[in-house]
Structure formats: C-alpha cells, structure tokens
Amino acid sequence: MHQRITRVAALGGLAALTLSLTACGPTIGDSDSTADPSKLQAPTEASPSGEITIWDREGDLFEVFDEAIAAFNEKYPDIVVHHEAVDIAAKLQNTLITGSDVPDGVFLDDQLVAGYADHLWDLSDVLAPYADDIAPQKLDVNSQDGGIYGVPFDLDPGLLFYNETALESAGIDAESIETYDDLLEAARAYKEAVPDAGPIHLEQSPFLGQLQLEMYASQLGTAITDADGELRLDSPEYEQILTFLDTVSTEGLGTRAEYLSPTDIETLDAGKQVFYPWALWFDFAPQQLLEDTSGDWRAMPLPAWTDGGARSGAMGGSSFIIPKDGENSELAWLFYEFLMFDEAGYSAVWGPNSVYPEGLNTSIPSYAPAADPSTPLFQPVDAFGGQDLWAIATEAGAEIPGGVPTPSWWAGAVDYLGNNIQLMLDGSLTPEEVIDNSTADIQANLIDRQ
Amino acid sequence: MTTTSLPRPARPRRRGAGLPITRRLAPYVFVAPFVALFLAFGIYPMLFTLRLSFTNWHGAGSAEWVGWDNYTYLLTSPAFWNSLANSAVLWLLIIPVQLVIALAAAILLDNAKLRMRGFYRTAFIVPFVTPLVAVAQIWVVLFDQNYGAVNAVLGALGLPDIAWLTSSEWAKPTLALLFIWKTTGFIVVILLSGLQSIDSTVYEAAELDGAGRLRRIWSITVPLIRRTLMFAIVLQTLAVFQMFAEPFVVTQGGPYSSTTTAGLYLYNHITRGDLGTGAANSFLLVILVMALSLGMVRLLRAKD
Numbered sequence: 001m002h003q004r005i006t007r008v009a010a011l012g013g014l015a016a017l018t019l020s021l022t023a024c025g026p027t028i029g030d031s032d033s034t035a036d037p038s039k040l041q042a043p044t045e046a047s048p049s050g051e052i053t054i055w056d057r058e059g060d061l062f063e064v065f066d067e068a069i070a071a072f073n074e075k076y077p078d079i080v081v082h083h084e085a086v087d088i089a090a091k092l093q094n095t096l097i098t099g100s101d102v103p104d105g106v107f108l109d110d111q112l113v114a115g116y117a118d119h120l121w122d123l124s125d126v127l128a129p130y131a132d133d134i135a136p137q138k139l140d141v142n143s144q145d146g147g148i149y150g151v152p153f154d155l156d157p158g159l160l161f162y163n164e165t166a167l168e169s170a171g172i173d174a175e176s177i178e179t180y181d182d183l184l185e186a187a188r189a190y191k192e193a194v195p196d197a198g199p200i201h202l203e204q205s206p207f208l209g210q211l212q213l214e215m216y217a218s219q220l221g222t223a224i225t226d227a228d229g230e231l232r233l234d235s236p237e238y239e240q241i242l243t244f245l246d247t248v249s250t251e252g253l254g255t256r257a258e259y260l261s262p263t264d265i266e267t268l269d270a271g272k273q274v275f276y277p278w279a280l281w282f283d284f285a286p287q288q289l290l291e292d293t294s295g296d297w298r299a300m301p302l303p304a305w306t307d308g309g310a311r312s313g314a315m316g317g318s319s320f321i322i323p324k325d326g327e328n329s330e331l332a333w334l335f336y337e338f339l340m341f342d343e344a345g346y347s348a349v350w351g352p353n354s355v356y357p358e359g360l361n362t363s364i365p366s367y368a369p370a371a372d373p374s375t376p377l378f379q380p381v382d383a384f385g386g387q388d389l390w391a392i393a394t395e396a397g398a399e400i401p402g403g404v405p406t407p408s409w410w411a412g413a414v415d416y417l418g419n420n421i422q423l424m425l426d427g428s429l430t431p432e433e434v435i436d437n438s439t440a441d442i443q444a445n446l447i448d449r450q
Numbered sequence: 451m452t453t454t455s456l457p458r459p460a461r462p463r464r465r466g467a468g469l470p471i472t473r474r475l476a477p478y479v480f481v482a483p484f485v486a487l488f489l490a491f492g493i494y495p496m497l498f499t500l501r502l503s504f505t506n507w508h509g510a511g512s513a514e515w516v517g518w519d520n521y522t523y524l525l526t527s528p529a530f531w532n533s534l535a536n537s538a539v540l541w542l543l544i545i546p547v548q549l550v551i552a553l554a555a556a557i558l559l560d561n562a563k564l565r566m567r568g569f570y571r572t573a574f575i576v577p578f579v580t581p582l583v584a585v586a587q588i589w590v591v592l593f594d595q596n597y598g599a600v601n602a603v604l605g606a607l608g609l610p611d612i613a614w615l616t617s618s619e620w621a622k623p624t625l626a627l628l629f630i631w632k633t634t635g636f637i638v639v640i641l642l643s644g645l646q647s648i649d650s651t652v653y654e655a656a657e658l659d660g661a662g663r664l665r666r667i668w669s670i671t672v673p674l675i676r677r678t679l680m681f682a683i684v685l686q687t688l689a690v691f692q693m694f695a696e697p698f699v700v701t702q703g704g705p706y707s708s709t710t711t712a713g714l715y716l717y718n719h720i721t722r723g724d725l726g727t728g729a730a731n732s733f734l735l736v737i738l739v740m741a742l743s744l745g746m747v748r749l750l751r752a753k754d
Contacts, residue, residue: 089721093509093720093721093723096509096510097509097510115722115723116510118509118510118511119509119510204616205702205704206702206704206705207702261590261594262590262591262594262596262597262598263594263595263596263597266596266597267596408722408723409722411721411722412718412722415529415703415707415718419704419705419706419707422704422705422706423706445527445529446722449506449523449724449727450508
C-alpha cells in the first residue's frame with residue numbers, strides 16, 4: 001500500500017513538473033487569434049529610453065546598420081541597441097510562434113512579410129506621415145488586409161546592364177534600345193557578330209527565375225496575384241513575358257546560367273553574355289567578381305514592353321518588421337524611422353561608410369526625399385566607367401508601377417512556376433503550358449491549402 | 451487418520467517494504483530529472499506535433515481541426531511520393547558504394563604495418579568535420595557544367611560534358627557523391643572499432659589453412675563485424691531519409707525537384723508556414739524510418 005502511494009506521489013510530482021515545463025510550449029489557437037490587430041503608436045516621451053534587440057542578416061548590410069547605430073544614438077542617446085547577426089530564416093518562425101526572446105525589430109525579405117503578418121504590428125499609423133513619399137510598390141508588398149506590416153527599406157529597380165565595350169565592338173548602340181523588341185534585335189545582331197555568344201542572361205535558378213519574372217510583371221503593373229489574392233498568371237501580360245523568354249531561348253539568344261555561378265561569371269567576362277536584365281544589386285558583379293570586363297559595364301533602364309511603357313520593375317527588396325511580442329516595439333520603430341526617414345539615418349546607411357567607402361550602391365532608398373536623383377547618396381561607380389548609377393537607379397525606381405501584397409506562399413510557388421519556367425527554357429513546355437500548369441498546381445497545392 | 455498440514459510458504463518480502471518513505475522515494479527522485487526532461491522535450495513535442503498534424507495551423511491565429519486531410523493530401527500528392535522516391539534512389543546510390551569504400555579503407559587502416567596510418571585516419575575524418583556549406587561551394591565550382599574541374603578532366607579524356615548539377619539525371623549521383631565523400635570517414639571509424647575486436651589468431655589460423663586475402667575478408671572479417679555493418683547501415687539509412695542540408699545548400703531540391711529529399715520536402719512545408727501538413731509529413735516519415743530500421747534489426751537478428 002505504502003509503495004503504491006509512493007509511486008502515485010512520484011508520478012504526480014513528475015506530472016506537475018512536466019506540466020510546468022511544457023507551459024513554455026506554443027499554444028495552438030490562443031487568444032491572439034481573436035485580439036484586434038492593434039496598430040503601433042510612436043512613443044510620446046520627449047527623450048525615450050530603453051533597450052532594443054535588432055536582428056539582421058550576417059553580412060555587409062549588418063556591418064552597414066551596425067555603423068549607423070552611432071548616428072541613431074546621437075539623436076536618441078538613451079536607447080541602447082543590441083544588434084545581432086542572426087540566421088533569420090532559421091530562427092524567426094520559431095521565435096514568433098513560441099513568443100520567447102522575440103526581438104524588437106527584424107530585417108526581412110519583402111516576400112516573407114505577409115506570411116508573418118499575424119505576429120507583427122500594423123504600422124499604418126506610424127508610417128502615415130511618410131506614406132505619400134514611399135514608393136507605392138514597397139507599401140503594397142508590405143500590406144495585408146488593409147494593414148502595413150513592414151517599414152520599407154530598399155527599392156531594387158530592375159535595370160538593363162550591358163557590356164558597352166563588347167557591344168560597341170559589334171557595332172551595336174545599346175542606348176537605342178527602348179523596347180524588348182529592340183533588345184531582341186540587338187541580341188540577334190550581337191549573335192551574328194559573335195556566333196558563340198548567348199547575349200541575354202536567362203536565369204537557371206528556379207527561385208531567381210521566378211523573381212525575375214515578377215520584375216518583368218511589376219513593370220507591366222501586374223503580379224502573380226491580384227489585390228484579393230486571386231491568381232492572375234493567366235493574363236496577356238504573363239503570356240507576353242514568357243513568350244519573350246521563350247524566344248530568347250529558342251533563337252539561341254540567351255546564356256542559361258544561375259546568377260553569378262562559374263558559368264555566369266565566365267561568360268560575362270568573356271563577352272558572350274552582354275545583356276543582363278536584373279535588379280540594381282547586379283552591380284556588385286562588375287565591382288567585385290568580373291575581372292576582365294570590369295569597367296566595360298553600364299546600366300540603363302529596362303526596355304519597355306510597349307512604346308512609352310514603364311522602364312523598370314521591382315525585383316526583390318527587404319523591409320523591417322516589428323513583432324508584437326517584442327518588449328520595446330515603440331523604440332524599435334524610432335530606430336527604423338531614423339534609418340529610413342531621417343536624413344542623418346539614410347545618409348549613414350547609403351552614404352559612404354567603412355564597408356562601402358563610396359556608398360551602398362546595391363540598392364536605393366524607397367523613401368522619395370532620400371532617393372532624389374539630384375542628391376546622390378552613393379558616388380559614381382568605377383566598374384561602370386564612372387557612370388552615375390544613382391541617377392539611373394532613382395529615375396528608374398520612380399517609374400515602377402504600384403504592386404499588390406506578396407502572397408505568403410510566394411516562395412512555395414517556385415516548385416511550380418519557377419520549375420515550369422525552367423522546363424520552358426528546356427523546350428519541354430510552351431508559355432501557355434507554363435501558365436496553365438502553374439495556375440492549376442499553385443491553386444491546388446498552395447492557395448486552396450491556406 | 452492423521453492429517454499433516456504443510457507449512458505455508460513464506461510470503462516473499464516486497465522489495466523496499468519496511469524502508470522509510472524517503473528511501474523508497476529515492477529512486478524516483480533520481481530518475482525524475484531525466485523523465486521530466488524527456489516528457490517535456492521528447493514526448494510532449496511529439497504529442498503536440500501529432501495534434502498539429504490534424505489541424506491547418508499556420509503558426510498564428512486559430513487552428514481548424516481538419517481530420518485526416520493533411521495525411522490524405524500528402525498520400526495523394528505526387529510531390530510527396532517523389533520526395534520518398536528521391537530518398538530511396540539516393541539510398542541505393544549511397545549505401546552500397548559507401549559500405550564497400552568504408553570497409554576497404556577500414557581494413558587498410560587496421561593494418562599495423564601501414565605507414566603514416568595516423569595521417570590516413572585523419573584524412574578520412576577531415577571531410578566529416580568540414581562545414582557542409584564550405585564543401586557545397588567547392589562542389590558547385592568543381593561540378594559546374596562549363597567551367598568545372600570535373601568536366602575539364604572529362605574533356606581532356608575526350609569525354610563529353612555532363613550537366614552534373616543542372617540535369618535531373620545527374621543531380622542525384624552528384625549529391626550522392628558529396629554525401630559519400632562527406633560521411634564515409636565516420637563509417638570508417640565505426641567499422642574500425644568492429645575490426646579491432648576481431649582476434650588476430652582467427653586470421654592466422656585461416657592463413658595457415660591457405661585462405662587468401664580476399665577469402666579472409668569475405669569469410670572472416672565480414673561475418674564477424676556483421677553487427678557493426680548493420681549498425682552502420684541503419685545509421686546511414688536514417689541519415690539518407692532525413693537528408694536535408696546537402697540538397698538545401700547544393701541544389702535547393704532542383705532541378706525540377708529531382709533532389710528534393712524527404713527531409714527537404716518536410717522542411718519546405720514548415721518554412722512556408724504550413725505547419726499542419728509539415729507535422730503530418732513528419733509523422734509519415736517517422737513511421738517509414740521506424741519500419742525501415744525495425745526491418746533491418748529483424749534481418750540482423752534472423753542472421754544471428
């Protein structure tokens with residue numbers, strides 16, 4: 001009898017201990033689901049104080065933001081910033097779900113923001129004073145059900161990068177390219193002069209290929225879904241883009257390679273690949289990777305799909321999110337407000353610093369007063385023959401049409417749309433089949449399962 | 451008539467009876483920390499995941515009970531079966547080749563007469579401790595179709611280029627090669643421990659009986675380290691079916707999902723926030739891996 005009591009007591013103790021430990025676990029369908037999605041408000045104190053934890057990706061941008069903290073502290077000396085380099089893709093989801101050790105602010109790819117919206121502050125109110133000056137496309141991709149969930153960071157306008165020296169030696173004037181038909185003609189002419197060339201870059205990574213497709217679509221004012229989340233791949237715009245890519249492929253006018261893979265770099269440096277329609281961040285390659293052709297490259301706005309059409313579209317980009325479970329969300333807002341909307345802040349980010357002595361030239365601000373073509377934050381780039389990339393990028397950025405919220409399943413669509421684009425470039429699918437197959441698969445496997 | 455009554459056997463004294471309660475509680479107190487942690491971090495997450503697998507929870511908001519929907523979706527999804535098929539093909543490409551290489555290397559390294567044995571042992575284990583991300587970058591450069599060193603060698607031999615990482619046919623063998631290169635050192639260590647438990651007189655007797663080198667390996671070494679071999683196979687089977695990092699960093703599951711392993715497919719559900727389907731997928735994978743492991747253990751016992 002005594003033994004039974006002892007066992008029961010021991011098990012009871014264990015159960016209590018276990019329950020107390022498991023209380024740390026996440027709760028499915030907790031009260032947050034019914035709570036109003038409250039909007040973040042800016043702090044009202046004259047001299048706010050406290051500590052904030054900010055997560056950034058490891059790499060050059062971490063170093064840039066790290067340096068900018070000093071400028072922030074000049075304005076807000078009583079706010080201590082704990083800046084941490086974190087594998088955000090691996091840690092953010094679990095952290096938000098469990099609600100433990102949640103950072104006050106996180107740097108995040110635009111296409112991921114909508115997926116986390118339930119955990120984030122709606123920033124509509126704090127962004128309201130700046131909204132009119134923020135690139136519409138950036139506000140749109142950060143929006144979900146009427147709320148805005150990210151402080152827009154950069155704008156990544158698509159540009160047409162071209163090897164001016166190689167084109168000139170083939171007798172081609174790149175500046176005369178105004179439409180994609182012009183681009184095809186120029187590529188045909190170059191191919192005739194350099195038969196083993198594949199003048200136009202065709203992206204082989206399904207993910208980046210889909211991102212590039214969305215850049216072209218953005219240029220045409222469309223996207224994979226409409227504002228209501230309905231698929232709209234089956235449209236004349238996507239058919240036009242895919243037909244263009246298919247033409248480049250079937251006529252042998254493209255070099256198919258993954259972005260900056262060995263094949264990509266070698267063919268760029270050998271003058272076999274001379275047109276690269278990509279976001280501004282491609283400018284990193286002539287500056288850092290291309291040895292033989294650095295200095296030969298130039299950039300211009302993307303060709304238009306139709307005469308007089310927009311000359312740029314957005315490709316990628318990032319924003320800052322502020323989780324609801326952070327301890328000092330209001331102070332995190334002050335940090336991001338300073339970096340993005342205060343001249344001292346955005347000058348510290350894009351202007352010359354120890355990481356980028358001539359300024360951060362792989363993106364431009366999405367806030368219009370910071371992206372003034374006549375007031376450059378970064379200097380002309382030697383690898384582009386001293387070309388004023390700032391003016392070209394900011395003018396192109398101003399042409400990007402508004403967009404729609406990026407669906408939370410966007411990355412998942414790569415298994416269908418991204419792969420099908422590659423199958424088309426293989427010659428296994430037609431543009432129409434890419435549209436039909438991708439539409440059916442995305443609807444069944446992603447949208448219907450949300 | 452007299453009756454004799456047999457003495458009743460003494461009731462066995464219950465263990466611990468009569469001991470003070472503190473002494474009787476002591477064993478439970480000692481195991482309590484482990485049991486509590488196991489329940490909290492082993493059993494509870496498993497039960498939580500099981501519950502999750504019957505919902506459509508996406509990481510926030512309310513979770514709707516969807517019954518078997520996640521399981522039926524997966525079991526009727528070509529992508530799910532494709533991921534299992536990819537893992538099965540990788541298993542076939544990896545395990546037999548790796549065992550042969552590891553066994554040969556272990557036998558060589560077990561030879562006391564081998565010069566620079568320490569160097570070779572270190573050389574075998576270095577890939578295992580090298581960070582995968584660094585190895586993956588080297589792999590991408592080595593196996594680039596147009597400018598990679600591997601195709602350069604093939605070209606010098608008059609052989610055609612191979613799209614190692616960009617064709618569905620060759621991506622799996624390339625990934626298998628990476629896995630073999632990276633983990634064979636670990637298997638060599640395991641097999642070495644098995645080899646060192648074999649009494650050298652057995653080999654001497656066989657040699658006196660005229661058994662050659664290969665005969666001794668086949669008839670003595672392999673049977674005597676069979677349990678170690680099976681242990682290695684079970685370990686690597688688990689590793690192959692949970693393989694995630696290699697395809698994630700080298701091919702991202704491509705081209706055309708040809709290297710989307712079971713582990714990577716599961717990861718994709720989780721990162722897309724489809725936690726219910728991810729949980730169901732993990733349970734299906736657990737069942738499969740357990741069945742495979744049990745099958746191999748039974749096979750091992752049957753041979754005993």
